Amino acid sequence: MSPQQPNPTGTRALYGAAALAGHKGALPNPFPRTIGPNAMKYLQEVVDSGLTADMVGRFERAFADKLGVKHCIATPGCTPALAALAAAFNFAPGDEIIVSPITDYGTIQGLCSENYIPVFADTDPGSPNLSAATIEPLITDRTRAILVVHKTGIICDMDPINDLAAKHGLIVYEDCCQAVLGRYKGRLAGTLAKAGAFSFDPEKTMGSDTGGCVVTDDDELAERIRFIGQSRGAQMVPHFGRAHVERGYAYRMPQCTAAICLAQLEIVDEQVAQRDRMIRYLNKLLAEIPGIRPLPIPDYMDVYSCWMAGFSIEPQQFRIDAEEFARQVAEEGIPGAGLGKYYLMPAACTFLQRQAAAKEYPFSTPPASRSYSYSAETCPNAKAFLENFIRWSTFCEKYTAADCERAAEIVRAVAERNRA
Numbered sequence: 001m002s003p004q005q006p007n008p009t010g011t012r013a014l015y016g017a018a019a020l021a022g023h024k025g026a027l028p029n030p031f032p033r034t035i036g037p038n039a040m041k042y043l044q045e046v047v048d049s050g051l052t053a054d055m056v057g058r059f060e061r062a063f064a065d066k067l068g069v070k071h072c073i074a075t076p077g078c079t080p081a082l083a084a085l086a087a088a089f090n091f092a093p094g095d096e097i098i099v100s101p102i103t104d105y106g107t108i109q110g111l112c113s114e115n116y117i118p119v120f121a122d123t124d125p126g127s128p129n130l131s132a133a134t135i136e137p138l139i140t141d142r143t144r145a146i147l148v149v150h151k152t153g154i155i156c157d158m159d160p161i162n163d164l165a166a167k168h169g170l171i172v173y174e175d176c177c178q179a180v181l182g183r184y185k186g187r188l189a190g191t192l193a194k195a196g197a198f199s200f201d202p203e204k205t206m207g208s209d210t211g212g213c214v215v216t217d218d219d220e221l222a223e224r225i226r227f228i229g230q231s232r233g234a235q236m237v238p239h240f241g242r243a244h245v246e247r248g249y250a251y252r253m254p255q256c257t258a259a260i261c262l263a264q265l266e267i268v269d270e271q272v273a274q275r276d277r278m279i280r281y282l283n284k285l286l287a288e289i290p291g292i293r294p295l296p297i298p299d300y301m302d303v304y305s306c307w308m309a310g311f312s313i314e315p316q317q318f319r320i321d322a323e324e325f326a327r328q329v330a331e332e333g334i335p336g337a338g339l340g341k342y343y344l345m346p347a348a349c350t351f352l353q354r355q356a357a358a359k360e361y362p363f364s365t366p367p368a369s370r371s372y373s374y375s376a377e378t379c380p381n382a383k384a385f386l387e388n389f390i391r392w393s394t395f396c397e398k399y400t401a402a403d404c405e406r407a408a409e410i411v412r413a414v415a416e417r418n419r420a
């Protein structure tokens with residue numbers, strides 16, 4: 001069924017442990033998550049202090065120090081982190097933000113709420129990420145920013161993107177949900193542009209209790225995120241009290257979530273190192289199977305903090321399509337293996353095409369300057385990539401070398417029995 005047609009039998013999407021609950025197989029499942037040994041101690045401090053312990057402030061300082069940035073602003077998730085950033089930038093309705101097409105809805109929710117227009121740049125062929133080459137033709141007089149997503153943990157080639165943005169006076173910022181502590185040419189994801197947004201969703205690399213944050217070195221931006229994104233745009237007026245001088249939000253991380261995030265931060269280094277080691281080993285094994293192409297890891301990546309494992313199939317080499325290939329791989333024991341066609345935002349966000357076709361605000365002119373159209377066809381490389389890409393988000397720090405060998409054996413067995 002096409003996502004453009006409403007499905008009367010469609011069920012509500014599930015998230016976190018509930019989303020992975022049905023997945024069974026011979027390989028590890030990230031749930032139950034490994035929790036840092038100090039979690040109970042920090043939670044106890046929050047409770048014993050009668051909610052006066054500044055656990056959020058402690059987590060923010062610790063995460064900022066880990067990344068070597070001036071500011072960390074903790075939020076309830078990455079969706080609100082990016083929404084706070086979108087609001088803080090204060091662009092005008094109808095302004096365009098160029099964004100990665102293969103991502104989660106959380107990347108664009110804030111853009112839509114602020115009545116900006118998401119413009120999806122295609123990916124490079126064979127890659128889940130956009131690049132300076134795919135962004136450049138989309139820059140117009142209404143473009144204000146570029147929002148990159150480091151999909152699966154593969155970091156976008158940021159130097160050419162930053163150079164291009166500088167030439168046109170555009171802001172660049174990063175959705176680092178899938179790339180926690182990944183490194184590009186020695187520099188950490190989240191420190192490669194104006195700001196970075198993170199998710200500490202239970203299923204993510206630093207799995208906590210659905211938290212997130214923004215990091216930045218920009219003092220003014222940090223203050224604006226706190227003011228608009230957390231203090232609800234309110235200023236204290238003498239002899240009056242709170243005056244809401246701008247339309248603001250209350251995206252504040254709860255203290256108990258900060259306690260768990262702090263404990264998780266203490267164990268994340270080794271977990272990321274293990275993810276990096278295991279994905280490189282798994283990719284090496286997968287690359288030995290004819291017709292199977294692991295996701296290329298660019299040479300500029302010192303650390304691949306891989307959240308999601310995956311590979312592409314060369315369809316002409318097999319008698320079955322990718323969907324059936326993925327089904328068999330899942331059945332053989334890789335929990336949750338499947339296609340991720342729904343990551344193609346121009347196809348999955350059906351409300352965008354409906355609004356654009358009806359010229360509903362902000363697609364009316366003004367504030368928009370032109371017409372827009374949203375469908376899979378607008379990003380042909382991304383569409384083609386997702387048609388043959390099989391992924392599993394159950395890949396995690398629990399993988400050992402033996403697990404990688406088992407996963408590769410499963411893929412090889414499915415490949416051999418279905419050769420064309």
Ligand SMILES: Cc1ncc(COP(=O)(O)O)c(C=O)c1O
Pocket residue numbers: 076077078079080103104105106107149175177178198199200201210211212
């Ligand atoms: C790339 C990306 N961006 C944004 C989000 C949203 O993050 P959160 O669930 O913390 O709101 C996700 C979560 O799946 C994601 O993978």
